[in-house]
Amino acid sequence: MSDYLKTGYLKNEDVEFPKSDSLRGRMVAVTECVQEIPCNPCAESCPVNAISMSGINGVPRVDFSRCIGCGNCVAVCPGLAMFLVGIKEGKGVVSVPYEMLPLPEKGSEVFLLNRKGERTGKGVVSGIRKTDKSRNSVIVTVEFENRELLKSVRNIEVIK
Amino acid sequence: MREISKHPVLSFERGKRIKFLFEGSPVTAYQGETVAMALYRNGIDVFSESPKLHRPRGMFCAIGKCSSCMMRVNGVPNVRTCILPVREGMTVERQKGLGEKPSKAVKYPPPVIREEKVAIVGSGPAGLSAAITLAENGVAPLIIEQNPRLGGQLIKQTHKFFGSERENAGKRGIDIASEMIESVKKAGVEFYLNSTAFGFYEGKTLGVFAENKLLKIRSKYFIFATGAAEKMIPFEGNDLPGVFGAGAAQTMMNVYGIKPGENVLMVGAGNVGLIVSYQMLQAGINVKAVIEAAPKIGGYFVHAAKIRRFGVPIYTSTTIKKAIGERRVEKAVIVSLNKKFEEIPGTEKALDVDTICLATGLIPSVSLLAQSGVRMKYVSALGGYVPLRNKYLRTSLPNVYVAGDITGIEEASTAILEGEIAAYSILSDMGKDVEKELSDAISELSELRSGPFGAKIVFGMKEVQYE
Numbered sequence: 074m075s076d077y078l079k080t081g082y083l084k085n086e087d088v089e090f091p092k093s094d095s096l097r098g099r100m101v102a103v104t105e106c107v108q109e110i111p112c113n114p115c116a117e118s119c120p121v122n123a124i125s126m127s128g129i130n131g132v133p134r135v136d137f138s139r140c141i142g143c144g145n146c147v148a149v150c151p152g153l154a155m156f157l158v159g160i161k162e163g164k165g166v167v168s169v170p171y172e173m174l175p176l177p178e179k180g181s182e183v184f185l186l187n188r189k190g191e192r193t194g195k196g197v198v199s200g201i202r203k204t205d206k207s208r209n210s211v212i213v214t215v216e217f218e219n220r221e222l223l224k225s226v227r228n229i230e231v232i233k
Numbered sequence: 234m235r236e237i238s239k240h241p242v243l244s245f246e247r248g249k250r251i252k253f254l255f256e257g258s259p260v261t262a263y264q265g266e267t268v269a270m271a272l273y274r275n276g277i278d279v280f281s282e283s284p285k286l287h288r289p290r291g292m293f294c295a296i297g298k299c300s301s302c303m304m305r306v307n308g309v310p311n312v313r314t315c316i317l318p319v320r321e322g323m324t325v326e327r328q329k330g331l332g333e334k335p336s337k338a339v340k341y342p343p344p345v346i347r348e349e350k351v352a353i354v355g356s357g358p359a360g361l362s363a364a365i366t367l368a369e370n371g372v373a374p375l376i377i378e379q380n381p382r383l384g385g386q387l388i389k390q391t392h393k394f395f396g397s398e399r400e401n402a403g404k405r406g407i408d409i410a411s412e413m414i415e416s417v418k419k420a421g422v423e424f425y426l427n428s429t430a431f432g433f434y435e436g437k438t439l440g441v442f443a444e445n446k447l448l449k450i451r452s453k454y455f456i457f458a459t460g461a462a463e464k465m466i467p468f469e470g471n472d473l474p475g476v477f478g479a480g481a482a483q484t485m486m487n488v489y490g491i492k493p494g495e496n497v498l499m500v501g502a503g504n505v506g507l508i509v510s511y512q513m514l515q516a517g518i519n520v521k522a523v524i525e526a527a528p529k530i531g532g533y534f535v536h537a538a539k540i541r542r543f544g545v546p547i548y549t550s551t552t553i554k555k556a557i558g559e560r561r562v563e564k565a566v567i568v569s570l571n572k573k574f575e576e577i578p579g580t581e582k583a584l585d586v587d588t589i590c591l592a593t594g595l596i597p598s599v600s601l602l603a604q605s606g607v608r609m610k611y612v613s614a615l616g617g618y619v620p621l622r623n624k625y626l627r628t629s630l631p632n633v634y635v636a637g638d639i640t641g642i643e644e645a646s647t648a649i650l651e652g653e654i655a656a657y658s659i660l661s662d663m664g665k666d667v668e669k670e671l672s673d674a675i676s677e678l679s680e681l682r683s684g685p686f687g688a689k690i691v692f693g694m695k696e697v698q699y700e
């Protein structure tokens with residue numbers, strides 16, 4: 074594990090990631106919650122029990138073969154530490170939680186940001202799902218050509 | 234303009250516009266905000282000057298705990314303007330030094346005496362949950378709150394909470410606050426707002442200054458849920474307006490819809506510093522950096538990751554050296570630290586910021602208890618002096634209970650459970666059959682504290698818990 078408590082971000086190799094063959098045509102949850110904290114809504118919200126945890130202070134682990142990509146865990150996670158990744162028609166697809174204004178528009182082009190907030194490319198917003206009834210808290214799904222970025226795109230920036 | 238117009242999670246309901254006089258000139262405010270917020274919204278940073286060196290002073294804590302915002306209001310000096318609701322036509326002046334005597338005699342009505350079963354001081358998560366638990370079991374408590382609203386610091390927590398599914402995890406603090414406030418009101422619990430408890434005499438009588446009248450509250454039981462105050466740390470220029478407690482910045486943004494500044498340096502990478510930085514991004518404020526004196530981020534990693542992915546740098550082993558500015562912060566100088574926490578010469582860096590937020594820890598607000606002779610102990614793991622108590626949260630005075638940050642700095646979820654425990658303990662002392670509820674709450678609390686982040690608290694508790 075890299076020195077994430079010094080830098081504030083994980084490296085690609087710190088994250089347990091599904092095999093890319095297994096991602097074709099589906100979305101799968103990845104967790105970037107690596108520290109023992111008293112929290113469990115991700116596991117509780119999963120309809121297929123794909124997230125395992127040893128007690129409330131345990132670290133969540135996703136069973137990639139069981140996950141159906143419903144996004145419940147992404148919507149509920151207070152640490153904004155759950156993401157969805159997948160491959161659709163050859164393109165990389167990532168869903169990230171997003172709670173900033175302005176919200177991106179569906180179909181618009183946005184910058185793809187990595188864990189340090191650096192722009193690493195551009196993608197197209199293919200979906201926006203509200204997670205709070207009355208608030209602008211959403212899950213943004215972006216698609217992009219460069220599938221290498223699946224492992225590192227964890228935020229977006231609206232192009233002004 | 235310092236007003237936040239659009240916000241992803243909050244919508245601000247602003248009251249009707251009213252006018253008051255500041256240094257003889259009219260200032261526009263919204264009904265329902267405090268004098269300090271109205272002034273700050275209007276671009277006024279300097280509220281008073283220091284007694285000897287005449288240095289400018291502004292607000293620091295924004296919740297009535299530090300006295301940095303004292304001004305002369307309607308001729309009366311030393312009024313904490315951060316908790317005083319603004320009223321049409323009031324006159325507000327900058328205070329010079331320690332303040333001059335009122336220009337004309339102020340008349341107060343005779344004191345009101347109240348006899349209560351249970352009085353609760355403070356209406357944050359601990360106080361509210363105690364009140365709800367008592368009311369649900371047929372005991373109506375009286376709540377004393379020094380701020381203009383119920384809910385303590387919960388009303389500014391816009392983020393979703395951690396914890397277990399049963400204890401509100403995944404819900405936003407503001408929503409938990411509204412639900413709790415709703416329950417308290419529904420249960421018909423009586424409360425005094427804008428009311429400061431200033432003295433606690435022999436564990437029996439609480440003196441309260443409630444908006445121009447004196448209350449003497451005698452009660453069979455008391456629950457102190459007074460919370461905590463933000464710590465100031467020493468550095469040159471730390472008294473300049475624009476240096477705020479991180480919680481104060483949060484109050485400004487999330488309760489009153491006011492930006493504390495445009496470019497901010499956050500000092501401290503514990504949960505408070507990380508969470509408030511994220512909330513600043515949501516309010517459209519630029520966070521230039523988060524610095525942390527320790528070699529590691531102290532808060533939850535997930536909170537750090539949230540701001541890093543928006544490009545906010547976090548510098549560990551770094552501290553603030555000085556704040557520079559004439560009437561408010563214009564620059565901050567930061568410096569790297571070696572393993573012994575000594576400054577490394579030549580590593581100073583100046584940042585263009587107009588605001589410095591201190592998230593360098595909290596101190597339990599215990600002064601009322603200390604005054605009344607409750608036994609205390611200094612426990613650094615808990616944030617400072619804390620009252621000795623048993624696991625039912627009873628202090629060395631048998632009718633006095635404590636809950637929330639006053640028992641040691643923790644979080645809202647544990648404060649809520651402590652409020653329940655204190656209330657059930659009192660109910661059980663009154664002879665009600667609540668043994669099961671009491672032991673359930675106690676075991677749930679110990680489960681929340683069972684991880685590595687709870688270890689420090691558990692360690693500290695050993696120092697102050699007696700059988």
Ligand code: SF4
Pocket residue numbers: 101102118119120121122123124135139140141142143144145146147
């Ligand atoms: S995406 Fe749905 S199925 Fe997959 S882990 Fe999350 S909650 Fe479970």
Ligand code: SF4
Pocket residue numbers: 104106112113114115116133149150151152153154155395535
């Ligand atoms: S809900 Fe989020 S923060 Fe909580 S344990 Fe799950 S992944 Fe971690």
Ligand code: FES
Pocket residue numbers: 291292293294295296297298299300301302303313314315316
């Ligand atoms: S008491 Fe008003 S700013 Fe602290």
